[in-house]
Each structure stands twice: as C-alpha cells, then as structure tokens.
Amino acid sequence: MSVPADRKYAKTHEWFLVEGDVVTIGITQFAADELTDITYVELPSVGTKFSAGDTIAEIESVKATSEIFTAIDGEVIEVNGELEDHPEYVNDSAFEEGWMIKLRSNSVEPLAALLDAGAYDAVHNES
Secondary structure, three states: OOOOOOOEEOOOOEEEEEEOOEEEEEEOHHHHHHHOOEEEEEOOOOOOEEOOOOEEEEEEEOOOEEEEEOOOOEEEEEEOOHHHHOOHHHHHOOOOOOOOEEEEOOOOHHHHHOEOHHHHHHHHHHO
C-alpha cells in the first residue's frame, strides 16, 4: 500500500499531517498491519502538553503493545474518541478514520527533518 504524499513520516511509523499550526498524528498502515488486530488505543486528554520525543499514546494488539511518539512540541486539542469503541479503525483505515490526536504547535519546523512518503516507503520496504 502506498502512503499519502501529504504528510511526513517518522522511522518509528508515525505520520504527521500539518494543517496550519495543527498537526494530526497517527500510525502508518504498515505499522497497523504489523501489529495485526488492534484491541485498544490509549489516548491522552485534551489539554495535555508534549515535547518532541514524548510518548503520546499506546496501542495494544493481540501481538504487542506499542508506544506512539511525537516529533514536535504541542498541546492536544482533539483526540479521536471513536477509537475507544472502535480500535479496529486503525487497522482498517490508518490514514483516515484511524487518526489518533491533533496537536497545536508553535513550530512545525521539526517535521521538515522527517521522511516524505517516498523515503518512508523505501525505509520500510528494506526491512
């Protein structure tokens, strides 16, 4: 599956979609497929502040528990509450319905250092 070209990607399989000063964060379809059946997504509360490198969420699957990291500083302004009852959205639609949080950030500049879609595809196809 190809990854959307409108976002940036971390080697740890998070994606970041920038819309002004708001950044939507989720995991890639590749990561969701590797985790297999996702059974629970733990999300932060609105208003929580994070620094780049912090764990912002956890995903549990039948296979493993994984931490989700942020590559930027910001404050949570929205969480995908649908994932509480429907964690499978991450498996079914990682780039759309499976988004996790939205952060408001004073600087999205650090995201420029992340991978574009082509580079992300190249990295995970090597593994």
